[in-house]
Amino acid sequence: MNQQLLAKTFVELADNLVADFDLIDFLRLLTDRCVGVLGADAAGVLLADRDGELRVMAASDEQVRLLELFQLQNDEGPCLECFRSGSPVIVPDLSREAERWPRFVTTAHRSGFTAVQALPMRLRDEVVGALNLFRAAPGPFDPAGTLVAQALADVATISLLQQRSSHRSTILNEQLQTALNSRVLIEQVKGKLAERLGIDMERAFTTLRGYARAHNRRLSDVARAFVDGSEPLPGLGS
């Protein structure tokens, strides 16, 4: 692990937790850095809704197959175990776990992943979600890397709280609900933009984010304006 890159990453994440930051944008940055710093091939942040169902808040790639792999873990898989136990779940070789998680292992294999790590997102005495890391190559995870991954999971949790500090509610349930709804908005926008421009879901996301950055606006504000059709957004086909 490159120490300099690591330090730079945490500085970058801290810099992005400014007063008016956008949660989805931030968590996507965090999953991207998981890939860059930890040598993961894919990463996702999952939050539990009030039914205890894990829902994807951000992923290093917005393609349907990867999101499916995260969602599938509501039935079985390392992320669900991590969420339930509140402890990290580290699986260096998924092919040995086919009996433990038959569906998950098959689907992960089809997507080209053979090793996986899930780190709990803890808030006081509650587990609110998990950070999920996938690797294409099997083999043990570097223990130092696991510590860093846990630190990144903690940053993700902090961002959830930070997001709402400027608003009224300080109640966790409500904070999570609002966070999950902001993700639903992004999915709706991805659909609309992908269809309009004839692009895939990942490009729809990065196009939207690129537009927001170029115009110095929050991702969710642009998303809302785009789906409502309430203002012209040149470049987004509207």
Next chain:
Amino acid sequence: MRPGGRSARIQVLVAEQAARRGGRAGVLDVCTAAVAALPVGGAGLSAMSRTAASHPLCSTDDISEQLEELQLTLGEGPCVDAFLDGSAVLTPDLLTGRLQDRWAVFADAALEAGARAVFALPLQVGAISPGVLDLYAEVPTVLDPEQLADALAFADLATLLLLDARIDGTGGPAPADRGFEDLDGHRAEIDQATGILTVQLGIGIDEAFVRLRAHAYMRGRRLADVAADVVAHRLRFSPHAEPDRAGDDT
């Protein structure tokens, strides 16, 4: 939906109210069930819109009715803030000075009407936000985390019932006959498909949500499966062909 989960439990409570009333489950049943389950005196629900007039839809009692009308007339109050912010506004005690500053007219009028605590919960699915559920109590009241989670679940069910009411009259099976099997799992594809339909049909996001669900109901298919077909381009909606398809196998 998770058997034994919160949403399932809330749905049963609402269905019981509907059965008692002798009708199909609707937003009024959500209000009465919420009042029975939570430490509140009454509940009301208003249809809200950024572009059209907002209006009260139902309420369980006179005080709730007054609260709905007050907020919409004055254009201020927890319900208005909840709608604009897209997050719950919880007011355990209207008698605190800060709140009286924020809603100068509403706070006094609400106290006068007999409300002391007001909780406003936005109905929303991403960009879709058709209204707000308001709960009030006659005494200062704090909802504990469990009660708040229940209140949010009532609001979610109200959202679906309100939007599904628009399917009526299109020839689909009655909501009461459908159950809520599609509540299971918040699949990202359902939200993506909703966005895709806004383009394919040239309609707003609310309407796209209704059309996607109507399509699934009429064909007796799972919503998640229909959505996956839309996202994978196996199923395409068109503004002209859709009415024909809707008619041929129902």
